[in-house]
Amino acid sequence: MSAHDRLALGTRxxxxxxxxxxxxxxxxAQDVRVVNLIPPALSAERxxxxxxxxAVNPRNNQQIAVSASWTHDTFCSDDAxxxxxxxxDEGVTWNAVCELSHTAASWPxxxxxxxxxxxxxxxxxYLVKLPxxxxxxxxxxxxxxxFAATNNFLAPVPMTVLHTRANVDxxxxxxxxxxxxxxxxxxxxxATMTGGTGSTACNSGAVYMIADALVPSTLxxxxxxxxxxxxxxxxxxTASHASxxxxxxxxRPLSPDPLRKDVIVVRRSTFTPGPFADLKxxxxxxxxxxxxxxxxxxxxxxxxxxxxxxxxxGDPWFGQERRVSSNLxxxxxxxxxxxxxxxxxxxxxxxxQTLHVRKSINAGATWSTDLITVPNATNPALAVDQxxxxxxxxxxxxxxxxxxxxxxxxxxxxxxxxTRKSFELANTPALAPPYAxxxxxxxxxxxxxVHLTAVNRTFYGVFSASNDVAxxxxxxxxxFQRTVVAGQLQDGLGGVVEPSLDPYFFSVKKPGxxxxxxxxxx
Amino acid sequence: xxxxxxxxxTGCLTLAMGxxxxxxxxxxxxxxAAPPVVPVSALSVVVAAPDSVMLRIAKTxxxxxxxxxxxxxxxxxxxIPAAPNIWVVHVDTVLLSPESVxxxxxxxxxxxxxxxxSLAVGGTAVYFTHGLIAGTSLYVEEVGRxxxxxxxxxxxIGKVYSRFFVADSANTDDKLRPYLxxxxxxxxxxxxxxxxxxxxxxxxWLAADEGEPQxxxxxxxxxxxxxxxxxxTSPVLRVLFPGTAPAALRAVPPLRGGDRRVFxxxxxxSVVNATFRATSSSYPxxxxxxxxxxxxxxxxxxxxxxx
Numbered sequence: 001m002s003a004h005d006r007l008a009l010g011t012r013x014x015x016x017x018x019x020x021x022x023x024x025x026x027x028x029a030q031d032v033r034v035v036n037l038i039p040p041a042l043s044a045e046r047x048x049x050x051x052x053x054x055a056v057n058p059r060n061n062q063q064i065a066v067s068a069s070w071t072h073d074t075f076c077s078d079d080a081x082x083x084x085x086x087x088x089d090e091g092v093t094w095n096a097v098c099e100l101s102h103t104a105a106s107w108p109x110x111x112x113x114x115x116x117x118x119x120x121x122x123x124x125x126y127l128v129k130l131p132x133x134x135x136x137x138x139x140x141x142x143x144x145x146x147f148a149a150t151n152n153f154l155a156p157v158p159m160t161v162l163h164t165r166a167n168v169d170x171x172x173x174x175x176x177x178x179x180x181x182x183x184x185x186x187x188x189x190x191a192t193m194t195g196g197t198g199s200t201a202c203n204s205g206a207v208y209m210i211a212d213a214l215v216p217s218t219l220x221x222x223x224x225x226x227x228x229x230x231x232x233x234x235x236x237x238t239a240s241h242a243s244x245x246x247x248x249x250x251x252r253p254l255s256p257d258p259l260r261k262d263v264i265v266v267r268r269s270t271f272t273p274g275p276f277a278d279l280k281x282x283x284x285x286x287x288x289x290x291x292x293x294x295x296x297x298x299x300x301x302x303x304x305x306x307x308x309x310x311x312x313x314g315d316p317w318f319g320q321e322r323r324v325s326s327n328l329x330x331x332x333x334x335x336x337x338x339x340x341x342x343x344x345x346x347x348x349x350x351x352x353q354t355l356h357v358r359k360s361i362n363a364g365a366t367w368s369t370d371l372i373t374v375p376n377a378t379n380p381a382l383a384v385d386q387x388x389x390x391x392x393x394x395x396x397x398x399x400x401x402x403x404x405x406x407x408x409x410x411x412x413x414x415x416x417x418x419t420r421k422s423f424e425l426a427n428t429p430a431l432a433p434p435y436a437x438x439x440x441x442x443x444x445x446x447x448x449x450v451h452l453t454a455v456n457r458t459f460y461g462v463f464s465a466s467n468d469v470a471x472x473x474x475x476x477x478x479x480f481q482r483t484v485v486a487g488q489l490q491d492g493l494g495g496v497v498e499p500s501l502d503p504y505f506f507s508v509k510k511p512g513x514x515x516x517x518x519x520x521x522x
Numbered sequence: 523x524x525x526x527x528x529x530x531x532t533g534c535l536t537l538a539m540g541x542x543x544x545x546x547x548x549x550x551x552x553x554x555a556a557p558p559v560v561p562v563s564a565l566s567v568v569v570a571a572p573d574s575v576m577l578r579i580a581k582t583x584x585x586x587x588x589x590x591x592x593x594x595x596x597x598x599x600x601x602i603p604a605a606p607n608i609w610v611v612h613v614d615t616v617l618l619s620p621e622s623v624x625x626x627x628x629x630x631x632x633x634x635x636x637x638x639x640s641l642a643v644g645g646t647a648v649y650f651t652h653g654l655i656a657g658t659s660l661y662v663e664e665v666g667r668x669x670x671x672x673x674x675x676x677x678x679i680g681k682v683y684s685r686f687f688v689a690d691s692a693n694t695d696d697k698l699r700p701y702l703x704x705x706x707x708x709x710x711x712x713x714x715x716x717x718x719x720x721x722x723x724x725x726x727w728l729a730a731d732e733g734e735p736q737x738x739x740x741x742x743x744x745x746x747x748x749x750x751x752x753x754x755t756s757p758v759l760r761v762l763f764p765g766t767a768p769a770a771l772r773a774v775p776p777l778r779g780g781d782r783r784v785f786x787x788x789x790x791x792s793v794v795n796a797t798f799r800a801t802s803s804s805y806p807x808x809x810x811x812x813x814x815x816x817x818x819x820x821x822x823x824x825x826x827x828x829x
Contacts, residue, residue: 093657156654443766
């Protein structure tokens with residue numbers, strides 16, 4: 001088999017076979033595609049491609065871009081450009097394109113991607129770590145967020161870096177468009193905010209609202225927490241509706257124990273300047289316990305006083321993955337700007353980490369109880385398609401220690417998860433590759449996030465998992481672009497390549513003709 | 523020219539440092555220009571002056587190969603738009619390749635050229651390139667090309683590649699030099715002890731910037747030094763090192779007992795979070811970046827760059 005051949009890996013275990021048979025009736029009508037993104041020419045690749053993100057051109061769903069942390073290599077020029085994965089055939093085939101600009105000293109990480117709403121530009125937000133100025137050579141290196149753009153993501157031309165900001169973490173990018181206005185909405189952990197990462201009301205949780213994404217600008221952070229916050233807000237996730245509403249969700253660390261957190265949703269107009277002040281908690285109740293009372297302040301507390309522990313890197317009891325406060329997702333229905341879903345992780349139950357999904361049908365004014373919970377899981381990602389079907393992607397640990405595996409699963413529901421269609425996209429070993437240098441000592445192991453989005457009636461997503469082809473199971477099959485021969489990764493000329501972590505693209509296409517909304521209905 | 527290298531004894535210095543026997547006294551030796559620790563690596567012996575053209579080429583080259591021009595204005599992948607000055611080249615021999623690139627000898631690649639007139643179809647050359655797209659094949663941009671008489675023109679290949687080798691080594695020197703010059707000390711020694719990680723270490727990591735690695739502690743028995751003062755060149759050097767890779771940085775791989783290396787150490791305060799330092803006060807130095815730890819075989823190069 002040559003380097004250009006592809007291998008479709010099918011179901012190869014009794015358990016997986018049972019899963020498939022159970023799903024056949026529910027999923028027969030769906031078209032499921034899973035693709036390992038490493039191209040044939042990089043078949044010798046053995047890097048740690050965790051924490052992937054994805055963007056689908058909303059005006060041309062043939063065009064899809066994927067990023068993954070630590071796709072670092074010297075393939076591109078002079079170490080200052082890295083690859084994005086690009087597809088021009090709706091994810092059937094992928095190329096690694098040298099276009100992500102960074103610095104020679106630092107590889108990009110915490111990457112997120114977004115196409116502008118009009119489909120004309122691909123934006124990337126990511127971190128690089130830059131050295132201190134020469135005058136203070138021993139000062140710590142600082143994270144810098146870069147925001148870059150290209151109007152041809154298929155071409156190997158370095159993206160133009162339009163906006164930067166120092167001392168920030170986890171830029172999370174969206175690019176809504178209205179009346180030809182290309183905006184960027186970026187959730188971020190900005191340590192330069194008033195109070196920085198200290199204990200204050202306006203802590204590091206912020207959102208940058210850039211009115212014209214293609215014009216270099218000074219990034220103005222909007223503080224998103226009006227309550228006293230015990231330390232940093234590491235992850236802020238946003239969801240913008242085409243009608244002009246933007247939601248954000250974040251964890252609020254509590255005093256005196258910052259490992260207990262509220263999950264808070266805020267809202268504002270996307271295109272009208274102003275703070276995230278459009279959403280308040282319910283009026284205060286006559287109790288002093290903030291965990292049971294309401295307070296009437298800005299920001300609805302969807303969950304209160306939840307334990308959200310930090311876990312160590314390489315935790316063998318949790319599939320070598322760590323637990324951090326970035327397991328957040330928020331999605332607004334394209335059908336209605338007032339229908340919003342949030343997902344978060346906490347450890348309120350008797351397992352490593354539980355995922356929760358809740359819903360609001362009144363623009364965040366009130367929220368449901370849990371629609372679904374998933375134990376021993378991480379990386380929640382939500383999306384809603386044009387029919388209002390909600391998709392919920394996550395990765396769940398099953399088995400114990402040496403037998404533990406990551407199950408990557410997509411749930412689709414039209415009735416708030418009272419019934420759902422469940423797609424086990426991948427069942428992969430959690431300890432292969434081992435968390436050991438040099439193949440996989442990077443933290444986090446599979447990454448702190450995955451991504452899911454929907455265009456028309458198709459859900460598109462990306463996740464990272466082991467490529468140990470002797471041990472992986474894909475109940476719906478998977479296409480490996482990289483060379484696989486006789487159950488082994490190979491480099492193209494017969495050399496065996498060690499297992500590592502790869503990004504996987506998937507799409508789940510619902511049946512029926514798409515309904516296109518020129519203007520999303522309200 | 524002579525230089526003074528001070529060599530410590532092979533024993534531990536004091537009982538307070540955890541040694542079980544009396545230390546051997548430090549030894550001062552006057553030696554010739556090269557240090558006596560001379561397992562010389564291939565890279566270390568380069569002394570020829572690089573030429574400016576090859577320096578520029580080496581700076582941006584990531585793939586080099588001997589190739590035969592198959593076709594002009596042609597491509598190997600549909601993603602590459604057809605355009606003038608794009609060639610399909612058959613790869614006869616790979617000279618330099620990134621780790622991730624599968625073995626591409628014997629395949630056709632697409633080369634974006636900038637000088638389309640100097641080679642006929644069927645002609646052979648050494649191509650210095652960098653990557654543009656990796657798909658079913660490679661799309662690379664040429665940064666330098668040197669014609670050969672045939673794919674088997676080993677004399678021609680050797681002549682060109684030795685120039686490249688000299689230039690590439692000089693570029694590496696330029697990257698390495700700041701790490702050595704700005705280090706608190708540059709020593710050569712052997713890792714004799716690595717402490718087990720503790721639960722307090724995990725707690726310290728949780729309090730740190732997530733970009734930091736999980737730090738570990740190593741004791742290095744030094745046998746000589748290239749830079750430093752008496753505070754940094756004791757026979758036993760205690761250093762912190764990354765037990766995991768900080769994601770965004772080119773970090774040094776974790777140390778292992780018995781490793782004999784050149785260490786360019788920096789004050790721990792410059793890279794290690796305060797919480798971890800508080801539990802590791804007897805470890806005043808750290809190594810973090812890939813160039814902070816080098817093979818012992820590179821000691822001649824280090825010696826040259828630290829003069």
